[in-house]
Amino acid sequence: xxxxxxxxxxxxxxxxxxxxxxxxxxxxxxxxxxxxxxxxxxxxxxxxxxxxxxxxxxxxxxxxxxxxxxxxxxxxxxxxxxxxxxxxxxxxxxxxxxxxxxxxxxxxxxxxxxxxxxxxxxxxxxxxxxxxxxxxxxxxxxxxxxxxxxxxxxxxxxxxxxxxxxxxxxxxxxxxxxxxxxxxxxxxxxxxxxxxxxxxxxxxxxxxxxxxxxxxxxxxxxxxxxxxxxxxxxxxxxxxxxxxxxxxxxxxxxxxxxxxxxxxxxxxxxxxxxxxxxxxxxxxx
Amino acid sequence: xxxxxxxxxxxxxxxxxxxxxxxxxxxxxxxxxxxxxxxxxxxxxxxxxxxxxxxxxxxxxxxxxxxxxxxxxxxxxxxxxxxxxxxxxxxxxxxxxxxxxxxxxxxxxxxxxxxxxxxxxxxxxxxxxxxxxxxxxxxxxxxxxxxxxxxxxxxxxxxxxxxxxxxxxxxxxxxxxxxxxxxxxxxxxxxxxxxxxxxxxxxxxxxxxxxxxxxxxxxxxxxxxxxxxxxxxxxxxxxxxxxxxxxxxxxxxxxxxxxxxxxxxxxxxxxxxxxxxxxxxxxxxxxxxxxxxxxxxxxxxxxxxxxxxxxxxxxxxxxxxxxxxxxxxxxxxxxxxxxxxxxxxxxxxxxxxxxxxxxxxxxxxxxxxxxxxxxxxxxxxxxxxxxxxx
Numbered sequence: 001x002x003x004x005x006x007x008x009x010x011x012x013x014x015x016x017x018x019x020x021x022x023x024x025x026x027x028x029x030x031x032x033x034x035x036x037x038x039x040x041x042x043x044x045x046x047x048x049x050x051x052x053x054x055x056x057x058x059x060x061x062x063x064x065x066x067x068x069x070x071x072x073x074x075x076x077x078x079x080x081x082x083x084x085x086x087x088x089x090x091x092x093x094x095x096x097x098x099x100x101x102x103x104x105x106x107x108x109x110x111x112x113x114x115x116x117x118x119x120x121x122x123x124x125x126x127x128x129x130x131x132x133x134x135x136x137x138x139x140x141x142x143x144x145x146x147x148x149x150x151x152x153x154x155x156x157x158x159x160x161x162x163x164x165x166x167x168x169x170x171x172x173x174x175x176x177x178x179x180x181x182x183x184x185x186x187x188x189x190x191x192x193x194x195x196x197x198x199x200x201x202x203x204x205x206x207x208x209x210x211x212x213x214x215x216x217x218x219x220x221x222x223x224x225x226x227x228x229x230x231x232x233x234x235x236x237x238x239x240x241x242x243x244x245x246x247x248x249x250x251x252x253x254x255x256x257x258x259x260x261x262x263x264x265x266x267x268x269x270x271x272x273x274x275x276x277x278x279x280x281x282x283x284x285x
Numbered sequence: 286x287x288x289x290x291x292x293x294x295x296x297x298x299x300x301x302x303x304x305x306x307x308x309x310x311x312x313x314x315x316x317x318x319x320x321x322x323x324x325x326x327x328x329x330x331x332x333x334x335x336x337x338x339x340x341x342x343x344x345x346x347x348x349x350x351x352x353x354x355x356x357x358x359x360x361x362x363x364x365x366x367x368x369x370x371x372x373x374x375x376x377x378x379x380x381x382x383x384x385x386x387x388x389x390x391x392x393x394x395x396x397x398x399x400x401x402x403x404x405x406x407x408x409x410x411x412x413x414x415x416x417x418x419x420x421x422x423x424x425x426x427x428x429x430x431x432x433x434x435x436x437x438x439x440x441x442x443x444x445x446x447x448x449x450x451x452x453x454x455x456x457x458x459x460x461x462x463x464x465x466x467x468x469x470x471x472x473x474x475x476x477x478x479x480x481x482x483x484x485x486x487x488x489x490x491x492x493x494x495x496x497x498x499x500x501x502x503x504x505x506x507x508x509x510x511x512x513x514x515x516x517x518x519x520x521x522x523x524x525x526x527x528x529x530x531x532x533x534x535x536x537x538x539x540x541x542x543x544x545x546x547x548x549x550x551x552x553x554x555x556x557x558x559x560x561x562x563x564x565x566x567x568x569x570x571x572x573x574x575x576x577x578x579x580x581x582x583x584x585x586x587x588x589x590x591x592x593x594x595x596x597x598x599x600x601x602x603x604x605x606x607x608x609x610x611x612x613x614x615x616x617x618x619x620x621x622x623x624x625x626x627x628x629x630x631x632x633x634x635x636x637x638x639x640x641x642x643x644x645x646x647x648x649x650x651x652x653x654x655x656x657x658x659x660x661x662x663x664x665x666x667x668x669x670x671x672x673x674x675x
Contacts, residue, residue: 195411262455264461264501
């Protein structure tokens with residue numbers, strides 16, 4: 001790939017000029033993307049530039065996934081396009097702007113209260129159920145990929161490694177080079193068992209995310225070593241007794257079922273998972 | 286919870302026999318009967334038993350086998366011997382034909398088609414689930430059958446393979462991807478005719494597979510079963526199915542290479558619940574001289590008839606009654622034990638004890654392997670299920 005001529009901000013400003021947008025400022029940068037706050041008239045929008053490498057397949061996957069999704073808890077893609085940067089063509093996405101920050105930001109102040117956890121669990125389960133209906137697995141659910149609207153509504157973002165179940169496996173890429181976070185990944189993702197990856201893999205990652213958010217622990221962590229924790233998940237060792245005890249004390253035993261190491265032992269249907277959170281407030285029955 | 290009668294060669298009359306009315310349903314056989322016969326059968330069955338639950342199994346298991354009447358059914362693909370059976374597209378075309386043919390007799394249930402693989406690997410199980418989902422979707426889209434016929438995922442599962450550590454969890458995780466509710470589970474092994482399944486590791490894996498799938502919310506119907514159905518019921522199977530010859534044979538590849546239409550050999554067996562064993566005529570005579578037969582025989586009209594016949598001055602052939610005696614026991618036993626783990630355990634423990642006494646008395650049965658070793662294995666299976674969670 002030829003060297004960039006423009007900085008990301010310069011490119012963002014050019015796109016704004018071309019598209020009739022008002023440039024407001026930079027929001028953040030990820031492994032592959034740089035995000036800017038822009039406006040169209042009075043509407044706040046997010047302009048995302050694909051800035052590193054030409055992971056076109058990844059971008060195409062994200063666009064394809066977002067195009068078929070229409071759900072209030074999944075980030076809305078409004079437009080896509082590309083802009084020339086010397087010899088390169090830089091892809092950009094215009095999405096809804098999410099001013100409420102990420103779940104990681106929220107957790108910096110400590111665990112969330114029970115009512116907030118229930119709301120988070122219900123809304124995100126509805127989101128992964130919607131993806132499952134379209135035979136899409138997100139495959140990278142984690143606190144950084146959960147953002148909030150101004151009204152506090154959680155939204156699932158970054159479908160960059162989502163895949164249609166019909167597509168070939170991306171798991172090896174995910175592990176070897178991708179931005180996916182092994183700490184939240186299911187055993188079947190960690191061991192690249194593509195026969196087992198489906199919406200229940202997202203259920204597992206959501207379970208780990210909610211565990212962090214509710215009780216501040218990874219279900220499989222015996223000590224501070226992240227490698228040790230990931231290793232335990234990959235080897236399908238059971239969740240720790242400490243986690244099970246604390247989850248139960250918090251009335252959240254649904255979490256224990258969500259992070260079962262074999263998919264057949266997790267909630268079998270999105271509706272069952274939803275019922276556990278919506279009707280039973282995190283209890284399994 | 287119920288029992289299904291798998292129709293075989295010349296066994297359709299048993300479906301409507303009043304003394305065998307404990308069976309709540311029938312699984313049709315396109316191998317033994319033509320389409321026209323099947324249409325007539327369904328009309329007769331429904332007339333005699335209005336609530337009968339009729340299930341159609343298209344039986345495309347072994348392309349190269351003698352397929353009897355099946356070769357004349359419209360759903361049998363012309364290219365079945367040469368087609369790439371790993372192709373979902375090929376199966377999509379096949380399920381359309383199967384659903385088409387079902388419109389003429391409107392079964393209450395339709396098993397997705399399945400084939401016997403060379404190896405029971407993950408890709409095979411994944412394909413079965415895809416075929417099951419396709420069948421379910423096509424049924425849902427069919428104007429005639431969408432409210433008449435519920436789909437079943439047919440899962441042919443390698444029994445011996447389930448003896449491997451945690452294999453049942455891997456297989457269960459794949460099968461539970463199925464979008465429907467009903468799974469028609471068939472365990473495949475190479476056990477010889479008349480030998481009981483006795484690999485405790487494999488049987489434990491099979492029972493655990495049933496348990497995890499049932500606990501996941503699936504309704505499991507185990508097909509092609511014999512007396513080992515006690516294990517499947519203990520594990521949580523909703524329904525079990527058998528036929529008149531399952532006292533003799535299992536679901537093996539060899540089974541389909543035999544002359545299917547002949548119905549097998551005609552040797553009569555007495556099923557003794559106290560031993561969970563099939564014993565021959567001379568064995569019955571020896572056994573009842575020294576031991577009480579199981580109390581369940583009191584209600585079994587075919588047991589009485591057989592015993593009377595054995596004492597009669599002019600004995601008649603009793604092979605047909607031997608089938609009925611087993612079928613009667615099967616349906617009534619299922620109704621009695623339900624999914625009550627303690628009752629299932631009790632039945633097997635009782636058989637272990639009875640065999641112990643029989644061996645203590647140095648009584649031997651005619652068939653060399655009729656030695657009760659399998660009930661010990663079955664006892665171990667239930668003990669492990671009770672002792673250790675999945």
